[in-house]
Amino acid sequence: MDRLELGPVTVYFGVQRGKFPDGNQVVVRGTEAKAAFDTPLCANRLQRELAGADLVILGHVHEDHTCGLHLLPAAPVYAPAPDAEALRSVEAMRDHYGYGEAAWDFTRERMLGLFRFQARPETLAYRDGQTWELGGVRVRAIHMPGHTRGHSVLLVEPLGIAFIGDIDLSGFGPYYGDACSDLAEFKRTLARIEHLPARVWITSHHKGVIQDRETFLGLLRAFRARIAQRDEAILSALGGGGRTPAELSTRRFLYREGYEAPFVADVERISLEQHLRLLTAEGRAVERDGRYRRAETA
Ligand SMILES: [Zn+2]
Incomplete structure (x- = not known):
């Protein structure tokens, strides 16, 4: 080996x-x-x-x-x-x-x-x-x-x-x-x-x-950037009108489209919930009655 x-x-x-x-x-x-x-x-x-x-x-x-x-x-x-x-x-x-x-x-x-x-x-x-x-x-x-x-x-x-x-x-x-x-x-x-x-x-x-x-720092930068990219993808999927997590569950934010495995939906859901929680805490998304929308930017 x-x-x-x-x-x-x-x-x-x-x-x-x-x-x-x-x-x-x-x-x-x-x-x-x-x-x-x-x-x-x-x-x-x-x-x-x-x-x-x-x-x-x-x-x-x-x-x-x-x-x-x-x-x-x-x-x-x-x-x-x-x-x-x-x-x-x-x-x-x-x-x-x-x-x-x-x-x-x-x-x-x-x-x-x-x-x-x-x-x-x-x-x-x-x-x-x-x-x-x-x-x-x-x-x-x-x-x-x-x-x-x-x-x-x-x-x-x-x-x-x-x-x-x-x-x-x-x-x-x-x-x-x-x-x-x-x-x-x-x-x-x-x-x-x-x-x-x-x-x-x-x-x-x-x-x-x-x-x-x-090399380590370059790889680390790219690795960290994936989180910000997922944030952006989620925010753009929310739009100004608002979406519930269930409505977003048909979208993929981690795995590529076409990749199928029995755990994909759960992993996407658990990950999405965490992004939404943090985006809300950071004031980048707003939640009301279970619907999330992108926060207005000045
Ligand atoms: Zn592990």
């Missing part, structure tokens, strides 16, 4: 640079302990490399990051506190997504099948600032929520290697389409992340490893 060694950190690239449904596997080998960051699909082809891992640290809980946990039944698994419960049972996972029945049925089947999800009732919760000493290297969790409530960056110190997970800098843009997502938090995270003391950034999907700051 294609890999990149960065001293004690190895990145194993999933299919197509970890394009969803795959992801990139990070392993950190200290002199005292070996840690795996997440376990994407490709973990199942890395049994030798993962064997003997002393711990698994998940940057956040989503089904495509849990695929190799079954290979490490004895290793302690850490998840950010706001996400930890989701890993403890399939039922808690359901609340984590907050989808309607059809979308959840599809997601659960894929989670238990393709993604080989096995609940870990003994999951350990970590908080912002928690560190793990691996011998010569330390991992620090930095809470960067929005994608999920707990989403965290795992910073390998003193090397400045940041595993930024599903702040994946993809062309799709930020994903905040689940019950556990928060667009307002995501916007704050995207404003903070450039100040991380990092010189290498590793994403779970698509981009893989970025080793120069200019």
Whole structure:
């Protein structure tokens, strides 16, 4: 498998640079302990490399990051506190997504099948600032929520290697389409992340490893801009006459037209509700009797 060694950190690239449904596997080998960051699909082809891992640290809980946990039944698994419960049972996972029945049925089947999800009732919760000493290297969790409530960056110190997970800098843009997502938090995270003391950034999907700051900042700018573009698309769909969220539900603001999957309607709905809430709070949209219209501009 294609890999990149960065001293004690190895990145194993999933299919197509970890394009969803795959992801990139990070392993950190200290002199005292070996840690795996997440376990994407490709973990199942890395049994030798993962064997003997002393711990698994998940940057956040989503089904495509849990695929190799079954290979490490004895290793302690850490998840950010706001996400930890989701890993403890399939039922808690359901609340984590907050989808309607059809979308959840599809997601659960894929989670238990393709993604080989096995609940870990003994999951350990970590908080912002928690560190793990691996011998010569330390991992620090930095809470960067929005994608999920707990989403965290795992910073390998003193090397400045940041595993930024599903702040994946993809062309799709930020994903905040689940019950556990928060667009307002995501916007704050995207404003903070450039100040991380990092010189290498590793994403779970698509981009893989970025080793120069200019490239990182350019990708980050484009990624953040997707939120503003969605705002504009929603405002223009509202028009001056006003629309209810239900009337807007036939429109696509995230996924391209023609892309069909059982979760699309739920993800569009959850995302749209958050945009409308923020646009209203910012005075760019006005709500009356459940109808939203674009605010008059001076
Ligand atoms: Zn995710």
